[in-house]
Amino acid sequence: ENLVVPMRNGLCSQKYKPVDYKHLYELAAVEKMASAKIQLKIKKAEQVSKINKEQTLLKQHRQVWWQEHKRLNENRQKVEAEIKTFLDEASHKHNFFLHMRDLEHKLSNERDTYQTNIVVPIWQLKENLKFRLSEMQCCLSEESRLKSKISPVEMLHQIQFVKKQQKAILEFLIIEGLASERELEDLFSFQALAHSLEEKNGLFLKVPSALLSLECPYPDLKTLIINEYRKLASGYWSKLQEIDEQLNVLYRNMEWKEEDRWVFQTVINQYPSDLQRRRTLYLDVLQRYLPHKSRHDLVVHEKAWDRYHFIKNQRRVLMLNWAQARKAFLIKAVMTVAEASAAHETEVVLANTRQKQQEICADLKAEV
Secondary structure (H helix, E strand, C coil): CCCCHHHHHCCCCCCCCCCCHHHHHHHHHHHHHHHHHHHHHHHHHHHHHHHHHHHHHHHHHHHHHHHHHHHHHHHHHHHHHHHHHHHHHHCCCCHHHHHHHHHHHHHHHHHHHHHHHHHHHHHHHHHHHHHHHHHHHHCCCHHHHHHCCCCHHHHHHHHHHHHHHHHHHHHHHHHHHHHHHHHHHHHHHHHHHHHHHHHHHHHHHCCCHHHHCCCCCCHHHHHHHHHHHHHHHHHHHHHHHHHHHHHHHHHHHCCCCHHHHHHHHHHHHHCCCCCCCHHHHHHHHHHHHCCCCCHHHHHHHHHHHHHHHHHHHHHHHHHHHHHHHHHHHHHHHHHHHHHHHHHHHHHHHHHHHHHHHHHHHHHHHHHC
16 A cells, blocks of 8 residues: 555655655765775785785795705715715726716816806896996986986896896706706616616525525425425515506506606605695695696696505515515524434434444344
């Protein structure tokens, strides 16, 4: 009924005031402005929160990086000292190490020359640019800028020239470094393969000399001991082959480039396992170092890497178990042969005693 009243009274009835749309627009504008201010405050708060989060992450990263830098620096100094000691001791015996020392001096001189010709001028240019920028900031008026001898165009040309020069040098060094890495990888892979095969043959397929040199009075017992060793080694050998095959399959299924794998592995190893928020930190760093990889790709590779690392630990445990089982078998074999030798000596003594008794009895019968 209340809805019908306006129609009865008509639009021109004095009971109803006309709507002030202008005032409503003003109220809506005020509300919109207040809403915009609130949204701006929310965006600023989000930006501040994002910046604070980023700074917190970078601070935690810097702590980890500093510890890693300290560790690597200590290892580098230790290795360099060991290499120097080794070269000093071996250079008196072999000419090869004398050539290595000459090569070390040559590389050191090349490094000093590079630093003098390339690194020092870049730092000087940087300091010069800082000084010129500070001068330009002091020139507030247009007249003082015109009077100033600073030429931004000249500065820009100089910077571009240095950039081109450094780019060419870096490209040459990258190509040379990749060639050296390929040579070292080929040499290392060949030596590692040969060493791995030799190591496996020595640990599993070859009968230890300690068993072959056992002096056992019973040849059948020695043969039985050797066969038991081969049976034990064969069991561990088959398990090792199975684990190695799983590792090879996992490694082949990782569709990442070798460089990306190296970055992933290096970053993971930098963050200790007992570090708080370890996974969050190394995933954040990986997204920075590998921007062409999505977070999903990183998580998938992380799972595959965890699986690979788990199986690799199984392989390490298997090798430790095999070393313990091999040692225990050798000790048991030596003890068994020693017991057999003692038993054989006892039998020989008993046989000699029995023979002497028989001879005495025969002599007594002859006298009777």
